Amino acid sequence: MEEWSHLDSLWSVDEVIPESEVGPAQIDSRAGEASASASASATQQEAVARNKFKTRSARKNSSNVIEIAEEEGVKKLDHNAKERIRRMKLNASYLALQALLPDSRRSKKKWSAPAIVDRVVAYIPELENEIESLRGKKENVQLQRAKENHPSTNPTISLNQVDQQEAVFQFCLERQEQEESQLTHLLEGLESEGVSIKSTSALDVSDTRICFHLHIQTNDTASEAANYFEELQDKLISWLR
Structure with a gap:
């Protein structure tokens, strides 16, 4: 008996009340509590879902930003490489042009691109005059050889x-x-x-x-x-x- 009495003392207010003893007010109260609990749970689940969506969206946006940055980085590297090759070819052309000038080997200092262009512009008329002089000498030599190989047919x-x-x-x-x-x-x-x-x-x-x-x-x-x-x-x- 003492055992049972101890258990009865431990029984809380949450003890199960038989349905026959539950009144309308108690039923409405419990229904409201259940509804509020369900609503709170739904709100909490919705918040969790919203947070997950935001997290996924943020990750996706971050991934897109990284991809765009990487693509722009690749384009920039490709542009820099092409520009470097273009400058190398241009410098090689200037060096080849400088090598054609008669006084390029005597000069010990490095010529700039504008200096090379100016020297070439000045050298072209000199070269044209030299070509004209050599052409005249060639014609004279050819005429002399023609006279030697084919003496005049005019009779003497x-x-x-x-x-x-x-x-x-x-x-x-x-x-x-x-x-x-x-x-x-x-x-x-x-x-x-x-x-x-x-x-x-x-x-x-x-x-x-x-x-x-x-x-x-x-x-x-x-x-x-x-x-x-x-x-x-x-x-x-x-x-x-």
């Missing part, structure tokens, strides 16, 4: 007056296809002048040249014949061209 006629009215003309021609036509033209010219050919002869002086002798007589007086032979010499040259 020598005049030897053997008498007051007679003279011997000597000239040499290159062996060529028009050789016969030249002689024909010369004989026609002499015939038109009314002079008489006393004799003709030809002599091969080489494989490429042949010399002719013309013994001519005129009916002019001695004084007139001397002048006439000189005039005829010029006419012979023109007929043989």
Whole structure:
């Protein structure tokens, strides 16, 4: 009995009351407590869900910011690398341009890019003048060689007056296809002048040249014949061209 009485003393106000002894007021009170508890729980769960959403959003935003920063960093590094390569190529071009200048090897100090450009601008007219001078020398050398390799085809006629009215003309021609036509033209010219050919002869002086002798007589007086032979010499040259 003592045991049971001890247990009864420990029984709290929260002891279970039989439903038959519970009144309407107690039921409404307990319903309100349950509703408030449920509402508080729902609010707490909603707050927890909101906090989780905010945390996920913050993490996502932070991840996006990091990705954007990394992408911008990569672009900046790529731009810097390209700019470095461009400057290296530009410097190499300036060095190559400097090497073309005649006084670049004598200079011990490093030239700046503007100094190289200024020197090149000043050197271009000098180079043009030198090219023009060398072109003139080349043409002169080529002309001289052409004269040496191909002597003038203009015939040289020598005049030897053997008498007051007679003279011997000597000239040499290159062996060529028009050789016969030249002689024909010369004989026609002499015939038109009314002079008489006393004799003709030809002599091969080489494989490429042949010399002719013309013994001519005129009916002019001695004084007139001397002048006439000189005039005829010029006419012979023109007929043989």
